[in-house]
Each structure stands twice: as structure tokens, then as C-alpha cells.
Amino acid sequence: MSKVIANSKPVAVKPLKLSQPLGAALAFLGIKGAIPLFHGSQGCTAFAKVMLVRHYREAIPLATTALSEVSTILGGEDNIKQSLKVLIEQSHPTLIGLCSTALSEARGEDVAGILRTCDLPVPVIYANTPDFYGSLSDGYSRAVEAIVKTIPQAGALHTRQVTLLLGSDLTPGEVADIKQLVRDFDLIPIAIPDLSTSMDGHLADSYQGVSTGGVTLEELQLAGRSAFVLAIGESMRPATKIWQERFHVPCNLLPSVTGLEASDHLIQCLMAWSGGKVPAQYPWQRRQLLDAMLDTHFYLGGKRVALALEPDLLYGISQFLTSMGAMIQVAVSPTRSPQLEKLPCEQVMIGDLHDLETHAQGADLLITNSRGAGIAKTLGIPLLRLGFPIFDRLGNGLRSYVGYRGTTQLLFDMGNLLIEAETH
Amino acid sequence: MVLPLFERLGIQVLAKMTGDARYEEITYAHHAHLNLVICAKALLNVARKMEERYGIPYLECSFYGISDMNQCLRQIAQHFQDPELTAKVEALIAEETQKLDQALAPYRAQLAGKKVVLYTGGVKSWSVISAAQDLGIKVVATSTKKSTAEDKARIKELLGADGMTIEGGGAKELLDVIRRTKADMLIAGGRNQYTALKARIPFLDINQERHKGYAGYAGMITLAQELTHALYSPIWGQISQPAPWEVDDE
Numbered sequence: 001m002s003k004v005i006a007n008s009k010p011v012a013v014k015p016l017k018l019s020q021p022l023g024a025a026l027a028f029l030g031i032k033g034a035i036p037l038f039h040g041s042q043g044c045t046a047f048a049k050v051m052l053v054r055h056y057r058e059a060i061p062l063a064t065t066a067l068s069e070v071s072t073i074l075g076g077e078d079n080i081k082q083s084l085k086v087l088i089e090q091s092h093p094t095l096i097g098l099c100s101t102a103l104s105e106a107r108g109e110d111v112a113g114i115l116r117t118c119d120l121p122v123p124v125i126y127a128n129t130p131d132f133y134g135s136l137s138d139g140y141s142r143a144v145e146a147i148v149k150t151i152p153q154a155g156a157l158h159t160r161q162v163t164l165l166l167g168s169d170l171t172p173g174e175v176a177d178i179k180q181l182v183r184d185f186d187l188i189p190i191a192i193p194d195l196s197t198s199m200d201g202h203l204a205d206s207y208q209g210v211s212t213g214g215v216t217l218e219e220l221q222l223a224g225r226s227a228f229v230l231a232i233g234e235s236m237r238p239a240t241k242i243w244q245e246r247f248h249v250p251c252n253l254l255p256s257v258t259g260l261e262a263s264d265h266l267i268q269c270l271m272a273w274s275g276g277k278v279p280a281q282y283p284w285q286r287r288q289l290l291d292a293m294l295d296t297h298f299y300l301g302g303k304r305v306a307l308a309l310e311p312d313l314l315y316g317i318s319q320f321l322t323s324m325g326a327m328i329q330v331a332v333s334p335t336r337s338p339q340l341e342k343l344p345c346e347q348v349m350i351g352d353l354h355d356l357e358t359h360a361q362g363a364d365l366l367i368t369n370s371r372g373a374g375i376a377k378t379l380g381i382p383l384l385r386l387g388f389p390i391f392d393r394l395g396n397g398l399r400s401y402v403g404y405r406g407t408t409q410l411l412f413d414m415g416n417l418l419i420e421a422e423t424h
Numbered sequence: 425m426v427l428p429l430f431e432r433l434g435i436q437v438l439a440k441m442t443g444d445a446r447y448e449e450i451t452y453a454h455h456a457h458l459n460l461v462i463c464a465k466a467l468l469n470v471a472r473k474m475e476e477r478y479g480i481p482y483l484e485c486s487f488y489g490i491s492d493m494n495q496c497l498r499q500i501a502q503h504f505q506d507p508e509l510t511a512k513v514e515a516l517i518a519e520e521t522q523k524l525d526q527a528l529a530p531y532r533a534q535l536a537g538k539k540v541v542l543y544t545g546g547v548k549s550w551s552v553i554s555a556a557q558d559l560g561i562k563v564v565a566t567s568t569k570k571s572t573a574e575d576k577a578r579i580k581e582l583l584g585a586d587g588m589t590i591e592g593g594g595a596k597e598l599l600d601v602i603r604r605t606k607a608d609m610l611i612a613g614g615r616n617q618y619t620a621l622k623a624r625i626p627f628l629d630i631n632q633e634r635h636k637g638y639a640g641y642a643g644m645i646t647l648a649q650e651l652t653h654a655l656y657s658p659i660w661g662q663i664s665q666p667a668p669w670e671v672d673d674e
Contacts, residue, residue, distance in 0.1 A: 260662050268668040278669045286667055293659045294621040298629075301653035325657040 002343040004336070006350045013354035014371065016308050017334035018388065020129035020139030021099040022048040023168055025062055027143035028097030028125070030193020032214040035093045037063045037083060039076060039111060040101030044131070054391040056199050061210050063087055067103055076104060077114050088122060091209040094217045096124045097143060105130035123217070125150060135335035136388060137310040140168035141235045147192060148239050151217070152224030154247060162273065163226040164191040165240055167233020169313035169387070172200035173398040177406060178232070178257065181266070184281075185274040190223045191215055201397035228273050232257055233312035234339040255339065256316025257402045258410065259323055260289060266403065285404035292408040293324065296415040301325035303418065306360035308353055308368040309387045311337030317367060317386065318343050320407070330359035332368075365418060382417040426487050426640040429520075433512050435500070441467065454478045458503060460496070462487055463551045465572065487639035489555030490524060520641045528559065531648035536560035538655060541602050543567045543590065543612035544630055550578040552611065552630060555638065557582070559648055564605040565590055595619040609655055624663055626654045 025036035025048055038045040045064035052060040065079040080098070087096060100111055111126055118124075127143040144165060152163075162182055166175055176196035182189035197213030204212045215223075229251040231240040240251050252269050256262045267282060303326045307314055311333050318328050328345035332355050340348045349355050353368065357375045360366060366376050369387040376383035390396045401410040430437050439445060439453035459471045459482035471482035483503060485496035494517050501510040539562045542552055553563045565588035568576050579589065590601055595616070602610060602625060610620040613631035620627040628650055630638070638647040 260665075264665075264668050271668060283667060283669065290663050293663060294624075297657045297659045298654070301657050302649060323658055323662065325653060325659065 003347045012352045016352045018136035019131040023136035023139030024099040024127040024129045024143035027140045030195045030214045032216045033094030034211045035061045036097040039065045040103045044101045055389040093210045098126045099129045102131035137168040137235045144239045151220045153221045155225040158225045161188045161226040163223045163229045165231040165236045167235045172196045173400040174402045177400045184279040185270040259320035289404045289408045292411045296411045299415045299418040303364040304329040305365045306330045306363040308332035308356040315339045329363045332356045382421045425637045486551035488551045490558045492554045539564045539607045540609045541565045541607045553582045
């Protein structure tokens with residue numbers, strides 16, 4: 001149990017917080033043929049786009065309603081209608097994810113009302129995501145909630161189909177691993193959203209201007225007939241609740257799938273649903289993980305770790321670290337979450353990377369995004385890059401730290417950093 | 425870790441063989457007034473030869489453990505017959521012991537009564553016993569594989585009547601001894617590390633290839649920390665948990 005302490009600084013130094021619309025855009029990018037559209041100024045959109053481009057090293061389709069000072073005051077209805085029309089004509093999207101921004105939210109624009117007056121050939125999903133609240137994971141969750149509220153359709157249950165509601169901290173590689181695991185149990189996964197085939201980094205045949213992969217609109221509609229729902233990350237709880245109210249099927253929410261115990265829970269859940277045997281590779285992968293735990297516990301035991309991550313990831317990684325005998329020296333989250341109170345440390349700060357820096361002195365390992373590189377250098381502490389954005393490392397799309405195999409990889413990556421620090 | 429202690433006592437360390445030595449150091453090593461042979465059988469010949477050729481007396485001692493470290497410093501003071509040095513040594517021992525007692529208290533609480541098997545070669549088989557005992561750990565067995573008759577006598581004295589000695593070698597015998605003595609942990613050289621780990625037994629590396637120093641007073645804290653982390657690592661509980669499919673089969 002930990003105490004959550006809010007930052008009382010009047011200014012964010014070395015910001016950790018990311019914007020809600022950026023998170024929502026990421027969720028929409030997990031739908032095939034979709035394009036996110038920001039209702040705001042061009043700058044809002046350009047900034048989010050640059051972050052996504054640098055992290056994934058991909059061309060990111062992201063459009064803007066380009067509010068000017070005049071339309072901001074007088075209302076952006078025309079901008080929305082005009083943008084939707086042009087987008088549909090030029091990019092032929094299967095779905096448009098409309099996200100509000102601080103600018104339109106401060107005006108109080110009734111976007112949902114405006115959309116009701118439009119007759120459009122493609123579905124437009126609206127996520128209410130003002131920048132001034134929350135962070136990336138909040139915006140991402142709002143988008144997933146908007147999707148599950150509207151698109152999936154009820155129907156005769158498909159007994160072997162599983163809907164996956166996947167939190168924002170899961171990388172495309174991790175989504176791929178989770179889907180494969182589900183398939184290995186003879187179940188059919190539909191991931192919402194599915195970054196594994198959209199943001200994984202693959203060379204498409206031509207430039208498309210919309211998301212080149214992800215879950216299709218048809219699959220999204222069909223998802224309502226899943227017999228089971230597996231949600232990963234506490235941030236997926238509101239979406240899971242919506243699902244339960246709409247479709248009344250068994251839903252299981254796992255806060256994390258990193259670590260031995262968390263991976264065991266995942267397997268247990270799939271065993272119960274599939275009624276079948278565990279595919280042979282998983283017992284073997286579990287043995288490999290046990291061995292990796294033995295080999296790395298010398299390096300992690302008693303080590304002090306300083307982390308700054310979005311809530312779900314912060315929770316999962318902290319739990320895992322404590323299970324290996326490490327201690328959480330400081331934990332910083334950019335946004336609130338009920339999960340933070342369950343962190344295995346005395347206190348959690350809602351703050352920025354400056355808070356991390358001031359409390360990380362004497363730590364053995366730093367875990368945060370690429371913005372922590374400077375802090376790591378100043379303090380002389382090794383940095384494990386995790387979260388978003390990571391712009392100074394390759395392969396962010398395919399990296400996986402989930403399940404037995406992914407946890408083993410995480411242990412090795414952490415252990416190697418600590419071995420290097422020890423021998424210096 | 426130990427050099428600053430000598431500095432505080434006003435003792436000049438001329439040369440260190442073979443740890444961290446420079447060629448230049450060794451060329452003037454014969455100007456020393458006293459040689460210390462630290463936990464080493466192999467270098468006794470060097471000490472004897474230096475005594476023969478240059479008339480430098482030598483002392484055998486160990487830096488592992490509080491009592492051995494104290495004893496070593498007292499031996500030096502006694503050798504030089506210098507009351508001022510004796511006073512300095514006693515002051516240093518008093519200060520360091522008090523500091524250590526405070527620093528080690530939380531670890532001693534966790535380590536008291538734990539049983540370990542020691543599996544090393546030669547001198548270390550007794551020098552580490554003393555360090556372990558200083559922490560309240562009971563050494564239930566130790567190897568005498570590469571020990572001399574002199575070492576063995578010392579081991580017997582330290583271990584008491586219940587202590588087991590392991591003459592032979594091999595992973596199987598080692599694991600058998602751990603099982604019979606119901607030891608909580610194995611302290612051994614790196615090459616036995618995986619023998620212990622595969623048998624799910626906590627392990628501490630005492631070989632010279634390790635990166636952490638356990639010598640002197642400060643080293644005792646490191647040793648206590650490492651022992652506590654290894655013994656109390658939460659992984660021991662986890663690796664003995666049944667896998668999800670094993671639970672189902674029952």
C-alpha cells in the first residue's frame with residue numbers, strides 16, 4: 001500500500017505527462033484503415049504526430065481540424081464538417097477517430113451534437129480528450145471506451161472467441177505475443193485496439209494515409225459476440241464495465257502480464273476458457289523464466305529502483321521488481337489511477353521527471369522513457385528505457401516484456417544494465 | 425577496503441602482491457619491515473624467501489570477519505612493540521566495532537541461527553567461518569579439500585564438535601551434505617553456483633572472481649547485505665510454487 005502525493009509545484013520541469021489526444025490517436029491507429037482527427041489547432045496535432053513518428057519510426061496518419069483564433073471563438077462546427085468531408089474524399093478511411101483537444105474543450109464545443117447533424121458514410125468515433133486532464137493512458141482509454149460503446153454488435157455468442165481489451169502500455173510486439181498465446185489455446189482473439197499489425201513497423205506496398213493494419217471494422221463489430229473478454233491494465237476497467245453492461249459475458253481484468261505470477265494468471269485464465277491442455281512450449285518457457293530468475297536475483301536483490309511511468313506500467317513493473325527482491329526508491333506517475341495506491345512502496349508521486357531526478361539520488365537503476373537519459377547521465381545511474389516516447393533506441397515496435405518469454409527478456413535486459421554498472 | 429585502515433594507523437603499505445600491484449612496487453617491496461600473508465598458502469613461499477634473503481619477518485592473517493581483522497591489527501602492533509601504535513590500534517578497533525555493531529544489527533537479526541555449508545579451498549575454508557560466526561551464522565560443514573594439516577586444525581577449533589568436514593568433491597556429495605545438515609545456504613566459489621541454484625538453494629559467491637569485497641570492517645557490511653539478500657530473496661518462494669497446469673492435475 002502506498003500514499004499518493006500530488007505535485008504542488010506551479011510548473012512542470014522536465015515533463016513526464018503526455019497529452020490525452022495523443023493517447024486516443026494511438027488507440028485509433030490500432031484499427032485498420034482508420035485515421036485520427038484532432039479537433040484543435042494545427043500545433044496540437046503536429047506535436048502529437050512528431051512524438052508518434054519518433055517513437056515508432058513510422059509515417060503516422062493524423063489529421064487536424066485546424067482551428068484558427070476566429071473559429072476557436074465562434075465555434076468549430078464548419079471546421080469539423082469540412083475536415084470530415086475532405087478526409088473521407090481523399091483518404092477513404094474505414095473509420096475516423098475524432099479527438100477533442102484543450103482548445104476545443106476550453107470553448108466547450110458540443111462535438112457529439114455536431115456529429116449527430118452529419119450524415120456520413122463512415123463511422124466517426126468521438127473521444128473526449130482535453131489535454132489539461134490526464135495523460136497518454138487516460139486519452140487512450142477514453143478512445144477504447146468510445147469504440148466499445150458504439151461499434152461491437154450483439155449476436156449469437158461465438159464460444160471460442162475472446163475479445164482482448166489492451167491497455168496503452170502494451171507494445172505492438174506484446175500485443176502480438178498475447179494474441180499468439182490466445183491462439184495457441186485454440187481460441188480466436190480480437191484485440192481492441194490491435195497495434196500488433198499497425199504500429200509494429202512493417203513495409204507496406206504503398207503509402208496509404210490511413211492506418212495500414214490493426215483490427216478491421218468487421219472484426220470490431222463481430223467482437224460483440226465473443227464468449228469471453230480479457231482486459232489487460234487497470235486503465236481498461238471502464239471499457240470492461242461498458243462491455244459487461246452491453247453483452248453480459250465473463251470478463252477478466254489482469255492488471256499486468258509481466259512477471260511469473262502475472263503470467264501464471266494469464267495462463268490460468270486461458271486454461272479455464274479453452275478447457276484444453278497447455279501447449280507444450282509454455283511449460284518450457286516457464287522453466288526458462290525460473291532459471292533466469294535464479295541467474296539474475298544476485299543482481300536485482302536489494303537494488304533500489306527509481307521509476308517514472310504511466311500508471312499501469314508503473315504498477316506492473318514495480319510489482320515485478322519487488323518480486324525479484326528489488327526495492328522501489330521512488331515512483332512517479334504523470335496521472336492519477338486507483339492502481340497507484342496498490343504500489344509496493346511507501347509513496348507515489350504525481351509529478352514530472354524533475355521529481356524523479358530529485359529523489360533518484362543513490363538509486364541503482366532508473367526506469368523511464370528516453371527523456372530520462374539526461375538524468376541517468378547526471379546521476380550516473382543506468383537507464384532502462386520503458387514507456388513512451390523512446391526516440392533514441394530502435395525496435396520499440398517489436399519489443400516484448402509480457403508472458404514467460406517476455407519476462408525472461410526483461411530480466412536479462414535489467415540484469416545486463418546492472419552487471420555493466422557493477423563492473424565500472 | 426582495508427588499505428585506509430593501515431593509513432589511519434600510520435602504517436605505510438609498500439607493496440601488495442598480487443592484488444592491484446605495480447612492477448615498481450614489487451621492486452622496492454624488500455624494504456618493508458614486515459610481511460603480511462593474507463589468506464594465502466601459495467604466497468607463503470615468497471614470505472619465507474623474503475625472510476631468508478632480506479630478514480623480513482612475516483605474519484599470517486585474515487581480513488575476513490571482525491575478530492580476525494581485529495586480531496590481525498593486534499598482531500601487527502605486537503610485532504612492532506610500539507605502545508603508541510598499540511593505543512591507536514585499540515582505538516580504531518573500538519571505533520570500528522561500535523560502528524559495525526550498529527550497521528550490522530538489522531542483518532544480524534535476520535541471519536542469526538542460519539545454517540550454511542562452506543565449500544571453498546584452502547585457507548578460505550577457515551577464514552570465512554570466522555566472518556560467518558561474527559554474523560551469528562552457524563557453519564555446519566566445510567570443505568577441507570585443499571587445506572593443509574594446519575588449516576584443518578584451525579577448522580576443527582572453529583567449527584566445534586558438530587561441524588562436518590567435506591573431504592571429497594563433486595556436486596552430488598555437496599548437495600547431499602546440504603540436505604543432511606538441513607543447511608539454509610551454500611557459500612562457495614563461482615563454479616558451484618549453478619549446482620546450488622539448480623537445486624533451489626540460496627548461494628553466495630566467495631571466489632576471487634567476484635566483484636564485491638568482503639574484507640575488512642566495511643566488507644562485513646557488504647557480506648551481511650549479500651547474505652541477507654540471497655537468503656531472503658522473494659524468488660525462493662516463487663520458484664517452488666506449482667505451475668498453473670500442475671495445480672490442475674491434482
